[in-house]
Amino acid sequence: MKTVLIYLYKTLFVVFIFVLITNLAFLKQDDLIFDNIDVPGKDLIQFAIVGDAPYDTLGSTALLERFQSHIDDNNKRSYADFLIHVGDIKKGSTPCELSYYTNTLKVLESSSKKPYLLIGDNEWNDCDHGTDPTIGLEHWESTFTDLNERFINDFDANSQPGRPENIAFLRNSVLFLTINQVDGRIHDSTECQTI
Numbered sequence: 142m143k144t145v146l147i148y149l150y151k152t153l154f155v156v157f158i159f160v161l162i163t164n165l166a167f168l169k170q171d172d173l174i175f176d177n178i179d180v181p182g183k184d185l186i187q188f189a190i191v192g193d194a195p196y197d198t199l200g201s202t203a204l205l206e207r208f209q210s211h212i213d214d215n216n217k218r219s220y221a222d223f224l225i226h227v228g229d230i231k232k233g234s235t236p237c238e239l240s241y242y243t244n245t246l247k248v249l250e251s252s253s254k255k256p257y258l259l260i261g262d263n264e265w266n267d268c269d270h271g272t273d274p275t276i277g278l279e280h281w282e283s284t285f286t287d288l289n290e291r292f293i294n295d296f297d298a299n300s301q302p303g304r305p306e307n308i309a310f311l312r313n314s315v316l317f318l319t320i321n322q323v324d325g326r327i328h329d330s331t332e333c334q335t336i
Contacts, residue, residue, distance in 0.1 A: 192227035224254040228261020237268035237277030242284035257292040
């Protein structure tokens with residue numbers, strides 16, 4: 142039943158996006174004006190997206206310093222209203238140790254732009270070196286749920302019941318959706334084949 146609902150959810154999402162794109166393609170500029178207030182740039186939405194905290198063969202301290210420098214640069218130069226990190230705060234081939242999560246949280250909290258973090262497969266599904274993926278998920282939820290709730294409260298957004306990493310919010314009449322689509326390693330091939 143769970144896999145049928147997941148398949149239905151994915152199918153409805155694809156249909157929604159198709160209908161949205163099809164309808165937007167036929168709109169005229171006048172159709173996109175919601176009021177008559179003439180404010181330059183009032184409909185402009187600026188946001189920053191980052192993904193994959195810098196990781197390679199360097200040690201974790203050096204990588205965190207590089208990530209911090211990216212955030213510091215964004216604080217100085219960006220006009221973004223908010224920052225979304227699309228996940229993968231560590232290599233998938235490393236164990237899901239709590240320090241990866243808490244150190245990333247410290248860097249994100251230094252952002253002057255409202256930060257929001259999506260969960261990536263590296264910090265959950267692809268935990269390696271004997272780490273149970275549920276441990277990675279527990280680390281992620283205990284570390285980032287408060288950060289994401291602050292973001293949601295600031296943006297008058299809604300999170301999906303039971304799936305707090307999925308949110309929806311409006312900015313200047315544009316609907317933003319974040320959806321956690323699980324990717325990465327297959328832990329149960331039977332379940333995967335039924336989707």
